[in-house]
Amino acid sequence: MAVVALVDGNNFYVSCERVFRPSLNGQPVIVLSNNDGCAIARSNEARACGVKMGQPWFQVKHLTETHGLVALSANFELYADMSERMASLIAGFGPVQEIYSIDESFVDLTGVRGDLTERGRKLRARILQWVGIPCGIGIGPTKTLAKLANHIAKTAERKPGRYPPELAQVCNLAALPQAQVKSLMAHTEVGEVWGIGARIAAQLKAEGVHDVGALAALDPASVRRRWSVTVERTVRELQGTACIELEQVAPDKQEIATTRSFGHAVTELNDLREAVTEFTTRAAQKLRGQHSTCGQVLCFIRTSPFRPDKQYGRSVIVPLIRPSADTRALVQAALRGLNAIYRPGYRYAKAGVMLLELQSETIVQGELDLTTDEATKVDGPAARALMGTVDRLNDRYGRGSVQLASAGLSGDRRTWTMKQERRTPRYTTRWQEMPIARA
DNA sequence: TCTGGGGTCCTAGGACCC
DNA sequence: TCTGGGGTCCTAGGACCC
Numbered sequence: 001m002a003v004v005a006l007v008d009g010n011n012f013y014v015s016c017e018r019v020f021r022p023s024l025n026g027q028p029v030i031v032l033s034n035n036d037g038c039a040i041a042r043s044n045e046a047r048a049c050g051v052k053m054g055q056p057w058f059q060v061k062h063l064t065e066t067h068g069l070v071a072l073s074a075n076f077e078l079y080a081d082m083s084e085r086m087a088s089l090i091a092g093f094g095p096v097q098e099i100y101s102i103d104e105s106f107v108d109l110t111g112v113r114g115d116l117t118e119r120g121r122k123l124r125a126r127i128l129q130w131v132g133i134p135c136g137i138g139i140g141p142t143k144t145l146a147k148l149a150n151h152i153a154k155t156a157e158r159k160p161g162r163y164p165p166e167l168a169q170v171c172n173l174a175a176l177p178q179a180q181v182k183s184l185m186a187h188t189e190v191g192e193v194w195g196i197g198a199r200i201a202a203q204l205k206a207e208g209v210h211d212v213g214a215l216a217a218l219d220p221a222s223v224r225r226r227w228s229v230t231v232e233r234t235v236r237e238l239q240g241t242a243c244i245e246l247e248q249v250a251p252d253k254q255e256i257a258t259t260r261s262f263g264h265a266v267t268e269l270n271d272l273r274e275a276v277t278e279f280t281t282r283a284a285q286k287l288r289g290q291h292s293t294c295g296q297v298l299c300f301i302r303t304s305p306f307r308p309d310k311q312y313g314r315s316v317i318v319p320l321i322r323p324s325a326d327t328r329a330l331v332q333a334a335l336r337g338l339n340a341i342y343r344p345g346y347r348y349a350k351a352g353v354m355l356l357e358l359q360s361e362t363i364v365q366g367e368l369d370l371t372t373d374e375a376t377k378v379d380g381p382a383a384r385a386l387m388g389t390v391d392r393l394n395d396r397y398g399r400g401s402v403q404l405a406s407a408g409l410s411g412d413r414r415t416w417t418m419k420q421e422r423r424t425p426r427y428t429t430r431w432q433e434m435p436i437a438r439a
Numbered sequence: 440t441c442t443g444g445g446g447t448c449c450t451a452g453g454a455c456c457c
Numbered sequence: 458t459c460t461g462g463g464g465t466c467c468t469a470g471g472a473c474c475c
Binding site: 032033034035036037038040054055056057058059061074228229230253254255256257258259260261304305306349350352354418419 | 440441442443444445446447448449450
């Protein structure tokens, strides 16, 4: 029988911060989204204070005074580095690993001998000691059941009494008697299942399916008729039939986006041009990173739906004459799109660029090219070499060291850059920000 | 005053073809 | 008077994930 594990970091972003500031242990701590907009990670103590996932910062700000809540700006550079360290330790757990998100890995344990629960406990202890991140580990016959086991492991630790205490931290459903698995499912809400979101959970409950046990007892074919093949797969996975494969190598992205809310409302076309240039530059860099070209560039702008102002939002897709990964060609297309959709008189809150119709850079459509000057040919060898050099320079000297002039030159004058008032040092990736231990 | 960012998959329905 | 059947492709939108 197949066995899958899911290892994930508890309150991952908060745990990363705590590694370098142990005084935050035991405190209510949240990490804020870009622009210090809303809570995207919460310590257990912050949950206990009532902070909800995704809740706007200004709504919980008062808790800093009443409950000592600490709020930090997202430090993604730090989290990405900690994530790599954690994933490299998890790799030793079994032969096949799928890095599913910044804080989660699936591991295929099929055929791995020994007491898997015990191995899980050792892995957990090692990650805690070597990286400093506390994890939850769930093990089961399918990915969905491993996810469920992981939920039980974390909840048993966070809410004593909710599940049997011996299932805390590491929960191996594959090693439990059928009757106990049934009982655990009966005590878990249907909305906790991986793949069942708020909408479908509400529909299930309306039809009398409240807990995971009831969902697992449904007939897959009827589920497909009533909902969709996606929900059917979830039901089958809960029944022990694997429908979702492990993906050992991450497939290339089918689309690449860079979008941002602004720190302040933006009204001028020129500021939007700077922002769109920068977003496209970032997206193009990601595109070259996976050795792809794109065929279309989508550009959008919109006002804030949370404000009473008059609203405006539009997007436009600009097709390229030929697929490209050249920043200049992509920025040109994005700015052309921006010009077409910009309307004066609105307070813009967000803009973004998406690269669509991605394909491998090795696919080249032959064409009759009458340009004779190699140096000016976009996507000729000279252009590709130029982009490679720009990427290496920015990699070595920091983002934005070399950029297009339309990105704007004066940093101070920029009205649109994001707000990040409480970012911690990038302890593990910048020499200047390395923590110093004093005796 | 202040509300994130980046993805994937699936389905229904329209356009179009013979 | 009476107006088919079968298929593909594309797109927008919904739902989900972290």
